[in-house]
Amino acid sequence: MLTWIALTALLLFSLATYMAGRRKALATTGGKSVLLHSLPGYYGSYAALWVGVPAALLILLFAMFGGRLEAGLLRADPPAAVAALTAPQQDVFYDDARAIAHGGQPSETIYAGDLKTALDAKAAKSTQLGDLIQFGSLALGAVLALVGILIAYPRIGPQFRARNKVEGWVAGLFIVCSVTAILTTAGIVASLVWESWRFFQAVPIHEFLFGTEWNPQIAMRADQYAGTGAFGAVPLFIGTFLIMMIAMVVAAPIGLYSAIYLSEYANPLTRSVVKPLLEILAGVPTVVYGFFAALTVGPIFRSFFNWIGAQLAGGSLDGLAQYLMQVQNQMALVAGAVMGIMLIPFVSSLSDDIINAVPQSLRDGSLAMGATRSETVKKVVLPAALPGIMAAMLLAVSRAVGETMIVTMAAGLQAKTTLNPLDTVTTVTVQIVTLLTGDQEFDSPKTLSAFGLGLTLFVVTLMLNIVALRIVQKYREQYD
Amino acid sequence: MTDAALPNAAANLRQVVEARLKKRHAQEMRFRLYGRMAIIVALSFLALLLGRIVTQGYSTFIDYQIAVPVHLDASRIDKADPTGANYDLLVAESVLAKLGEKDDEFGEKSGKVMEIMSNDLGFQLLKMVREDPTLIGKTITVTGPVKSDAALYFKGQIKRSTPQDSRKLDDQQLDWMDKLKASGAVTSGFNVSFLTNSDSTEPEQAGVLGAIVGSAMMLLVTACLAVPIGVLAATYLEEFAPKNRWTDIIEVNINNLAAVPSIVYGLLGLAVFINWLAVPRSSPLLGGMVLALMALPTIIIATRSALKAVPPSIREAALGVGASRTQTVFHHVLPLAMPGVMTGAILSLAHALGETAPLLMIGMISFVPGVPEGFTGAATVLPVQVFIWENASERGFHERTAAAIIVLLVFMIVMNLAAILVRRRFERRW
Structure with missing residues (x-):
């Protein structure tokens, strides 16, 4: 006061x-x-x-x-x-x-x-x-x-020279503001590295990266720190990978084909209607997708698979049928599919920009030689746009890996090493959220492990972005 | 090859080419169809998503209120300490009297009535009596919501056809409710309380006001931090900065920051703002600071492209009549770039409004039963409220989750429309 x-x-x-x-x-x-x-x-x-x-x-x-x-x-x-x-x-x-x-x-x-x-x-x-x-x-x-x-x-x-002096102050303000961006990065790196370092003192780094059992909820005692294998993050990496792959299987073809259609075939009217609609899909908060996945898609998928199981029961595929009838709401497929929907506009708008950047002369040349439009797209435009599209896909992968709310609400908590899309898996981001909500003690490896996971996540997404930007930079001016 | 074979070969070739052409055109059609299907699939996902949310949530905006005349029996309420009386039981007994039933000795029936009446009725009575103890002994009418399960029955989401064991309310309770409805004691109307109440443990009393206020406060902090810093940083990088290694590093940095997963910003907030700077947990101030860092790269990128769109001739003219570089930028370039800057800022704030993950990290997930008290008090925000309600087990919270999403989407649509309006109204092309 x-x-x-x-x-x-x-x-x-x-x-x-x-x-x-x-x-x-x-x-x-x-x-x-x-x-x-x-x-x-x-x-x-x-x-x-x-x-x-x-x-x-x-x-x-x-x-x-x-x-x-x-x-x-x-x-x-x-x-x-x-x-x-x-x-x-x-x-x-x-x-x-x-x-x-x-x-x-x-x-x-x-x-x-x-x-x-x-x-x-x-x-x-x-x-x-x-x-x-x-x-x-x-x-x-x-x-x-x-x-x-x-x-x-x-x-x-x-x-x-009062004006020059005052402008000196303004320049100082400018630099302070610009440095905020650097400070943010430094803050992220420093906090993640510092807390992770504390975590890796309790749990060796190789055990964290290559261990195959994840169970941080068990009570930690002083004599239990190392060697329990409860902090092996491999199941989380596999779960994240599985959900990311499902998401990309949904998002990549739909996003890419929408982009091709919009930029090569659609008339201006269709384009002016469809593009904003897809942008709405991009603007929906992720918590809404999570709600949709947990209460709409999950039950639909479960009852679908249960129904198939019931049809097959008693037949030659009885084992499969029994399995299908026990499928839960929280399967990797649900989270992955909804995440794929979320990524469609992301993939399509990036690809759209890239396809539009291919010079018109290439298309004209191909069409003049008698190729159909689809042949032009497949044999001329897409190869020319390929680096950019690769970069777009990598950015989408980085989005999928870092996405939190959908998986928190629709994927499970159980760390399983499986590639079965009908199984419950957990991801890195889900574990960060579960470990850090609720009471925290900052000296237990359980809390600190979230920072280890955060550091891994940060490094992976950063690598993906850097590679994507590199690809774009390297091939951008090829046709100009 | 003889001369006679030539026309034959030509016809043959023609056939081959025509067959191939047919195939190629079929391929073309297929390709076009795939594109169309992709768009239709994407748009139907959008329709399904929004449709499901509206169908799940609209019923929240209808509520069922019951008016009960309650006799405040002087023998059962202690004048000296009115807090001690069981008002819920008084309400239940009044409802039973209205239904023409008598409570049995174990109070089983009144217990059942309490399952369909909100305890808000009892609270109202207690509040009235506390304010005016002379009411004791009189009969007053209180109006309040029915319990969310009862409302779900009125809305047709709990059906009589479901076997009694697998629904929350038994046949007798359903009969009573029909009777009350028929007698006109239960009336339906627009659910104002959803917009004027804050979070509550009872679904029928839970509302989004606290979350709306929390979101507004948090966005205010975000805007006050991110917009000035972002605009100044972008101006510096675009208009003043020399091209050297340092500015290159800053530039690469900003591009990378824009793609860092939002949850990492939450970890940053937890480690730096809470543990190191001791900013109060789960406060709008803290949330606003974290989201400001998150919004900063987007604002910088948008501002830079707006500044790039201002033609150099403007700068040259200003410099030519003797303005300094700072004056040129602040008096001419920035004002001309303002529409673009504002559009970018509004869009990134709208994005921040929908962000949830980093806020979970900084403890914004706690139950806050009122409107936040200040920038450093505990608060909840709309998307987190959605997350909390989605996790609640009562069925009444599910429709409220969808309704909260509708409110959130309305705010986002308003912000996006504002951005479009700013762009349409003020954008200039050179």
Whole structure:
């Protein structure tokens, strides 16, 4: 609250400096703005930036990290009674001290004797430190604002290149914004690698990548870490692969044929109707596809296979019939097929762009030689567009591998090593979701394994994208 | 070869060519048919998807309300502590009285009535009595929804023809409901409460208001972060950045980020925002930050193509009359590119609105029974609400899931239409 008041005050103060800076600039030339190097507003902005930005950054930084600073300082020189506690108990102790000091909800731990006095002392210290940090940061902010004035105000004069300076600040802002993209990547890589590294200390990396048994839900004990084989991700990789293949079997032909039809055969009217409709399919949130898969497609497929099983029962294929009659809603086929539907517009719009990029002269040449349209497509257009189409398919594969909601809602949780589309399989993304929803302890391999899976997923999709972009780049200008 | 054989050979060749031509044309027809079939299949999937959701969800928007006159018996409600009385039982007994039945000594019948009346009726009574204790001893009429199973019967989704053992309600309850309906005590109407209530454990009282508000708050955070940062980054890369290794790296990076699976952003949010920066879990602020990172690459890519479409002559003219590069961009290029930028921004925000997976990672899956209290309080959003309800076991939640999807799709359609309108209205071609 206090922070917001301080920031508002700072804003008002900057506005005042803006006015003052402008006025001073005009005053130095007797009100003739022509004699100034820059427009008067730039002088005001220059002063206001010096006053506002450093102070605001400082206040915001303290508002964000002040709590941590306080927690860190609080831990300095612990009383003997506290030092005797185990590390987790100490964490609870300090959290409680801070909760009491700041009107939060302390845990239900009972403290007595020395610990109680220590707690009260630490709570008092916490209040004191908190106030110190808060008021200290505000005071420091005020000092910075004043220093800003002292730096900026005397410089204002007719020869001063205020516009260039202000544009320097703007350039800084530009670079900060652009670097956000890099920071995001760095954040993703750092967080995934760091947490995965912690996971691989508990479970060796080869066991994770090549182990064939996945069962992270079992209670983990200290003596159970290695050698149980419960963190072998091969079944997940196979499950992901299976569902991805089913999805591609649905999406690749339908998407590609739609793209060919739309770009080579359809008249403008059909095109203008069908394309937006396909785009709707692309815009539907994945959770909706998940709902559709779980409550519509799943039951339909199950009753279909059960029906076939019932027809075959008692015949020469009795074994198969018995199996078909026990098929569940959550088969790989359901999740894969619905994911395929989701990918159709993705494949078709990418392929459409690529087919349209093939120069018309190639088609004209082929048609002039007497080839039919379909022969032109098959023998001229598609070979020319092949690299692009390959890239589109790879991008679709990367989408399928990373897709989460459909598989979470329609595929199972059981990790099985099978390529049978009627069986229940689980995928990497499903396991990440199951491991990370609900209570988490950040020191158990069970939680950390999700980051191992996330890292694998990230690396695989990144590779697919890089390969796809490479293919496109390498062959793009072949015909231009 | 004799001369006489020539016409013969020509005729032969003609035959061969014609046969081949026929085959080739048949092939052509087949190929065209495949294309048509592919489109028909794709569009019928769309129709099936939307059709199923509408048929499953529309019934949520009809609700059945019951009006019961309840006598607030002074002997059964303690004036000093009105909270202690069993209001549900009072309602049930009033309904039984209306039906002309007497409760047996074990309270079996009133128990059965409670299975078809929402406990919202009891809550309403409690609230009224607490506000105005003088009501005790009087008879007042409360109106509230019937239980979702009962509503499903009225909507024809629980059928009398189903054997009694395999449906939730027995024959007696069905008889009562028919009687109540015939007497006019039960009325149907548009279900306003679905749009004005928040999540609840009872299907008939659950609504989407909390989720809508949560989604709006989250999108606000996303927009405030992603749009300015994205537009500025794109402007820098397109208009200012020198062509060197650094900007190349940034460019490749942005393209790759656009294709990172959304769940990975959730992991990032969990590890960096929650564990490291200590942003409160399951808050709209946190969700908005994660989705902003996700939307950033798309916004940057859209902005760059909008900036590319502004002809260089505009820049040259501005530079020619003495504007600096910054002035050129901010006074001329960006305003002209604005329609394209806004279209891209709205579309990527619409995409963020439908995103679920990363939000599950950052704890947005918790049960939140009210409208979110602030940007740092716990909240739920529409797609996650869909996910939570889909997992619920009660049958009444299934139709609500589909209805929540309808609401979500309506919002997405509105946003997409807005983007199309902006494009149509303001787009300029040079």
